[in-house]
Amino acid sequence: MMRPPLAPLLALSLAALSLATGPALALEGDASAPIQVEADRLDLDDRAGTAVYRGDVTITQGSMQLTGERVEIQRNAAGRLTRATATGQRAYLEQKPAPDEPLVRGWGRTVVYHVAERRIELIDQAELHQGGDTFDGGYLEYFLDRRVVQARSAAEEGDDRQRVRMTLEPEQQDAP
Numbered sequence: 001m002m003r004p005p006l007a008p009l010l011a012l013s014l015a016a017l018s019l020a021t022g023p024a025l026a027l028e029g030d031a032s033a034p035i036q037v038e039a040d041r042l043d044l045d046d047r048a049g050t051a052v053y054r055g056d057v058t059i060t061q062g063s064m065q066l067t068g069e070r071v072e073i074q075r076n077a078a079g080r081l082t083r084a085t086a087t088g089q090r091a092y093l094e095q096k097p098a099p100d101e102p103l104v105r106g107w108g109r110t111v112v113y114h115v116a117e118r119r120i121e122l123i124d125q126a127e128l129h130q131g132g133d134t135f136d137g138g139y140l141e142y143f144l145d146r147r148v149v150q151a152r153s154a155a156e157e158g159d160d161r162q163r164v165r166m167t168l169e170p171e172q173q174d175a176p
Contacts, residue, residue, distance in 0.1 A: 033062035039071070049075040057086070063096035063103075068111065086111045093120060102131035106142065118144040123155045125162065132169030138162035 040055025050072060053059075057071040068086030076082050086093070091111040096103050106129075108122035119141060122128060126140040128149060139155040142148070153161040 035059065035061045049077070049079075059084075063094075065092070065094045066111070066113070067092045081115050083115065084113045090125075103129075104142075105129045106140070108140070120144065124160075126151075132167075134167045135165070136162070137164040 037053065037057075037059050039053035039057040041053070043052045043054070044050075053071045053073075055069070057066075057068055059066045059071060066084060066086050067088075068091035069088030071084065071086045073081060074083045074085075087110050089109065090107050091109065092105070092107050093111050093113065094103055094105045106120060106122045106127065108126040109124035110121070112121040112123070113119075114121070122140040122142070124138060126135075126137050128135040128140050128142055135149050135151055137151040137153055138161060139152045141150040143150075151164040151166070153164055
């Protein structure tokens with residue numbers, strides 16, 4: 001049995017580093033933190049630029065964590081990560097933007113991280129928490145750099161509708 005070369009596997013696994021890089025979302029140490037991947041199975045297609053992890057998948061690097069029953073990582077011809085998609089009953093993504101900011105946590109049956117756009121899609125039973133603020137709906141889109149949330153009751157026309165709900169905590173004011 002011929003074993004796949006280690007270099008492409010290592011390169012694709014290291015591409016997951018991009019999940020946590022970028023000064024606007026990640027703690028400074030995240031980009032240099034080791035990547036930990038746990039899964040029951042890995043299917044790697046170096047030519048297609050995909051790695052598919054299956055079975056209670058957990059990917060962590062620094063303060064970033066991505067979980068799902070299945071996580072697919074896609075890269076472009078230059079070897080850069082373009083998208084990470086986690087699926088499952090409750091796929092999950094979390095990241096600590098800065099030491100003085102609250103943890104950002106998101107759930108959905110599908111969680112898609114678009115690396116170049118620095119955008120997260122939370123699809124079907126979507127939920128996003130940042131500090132005391134929460135957003136729920138059928139589809140949530142979070143733009144990391146701008147800290148913008150867009151919510152809809154469904155990802156596409158014809159999907160089950162899940163009313164958009166939002167809870168915003170008032171800012172604490174210092175006593176005079």
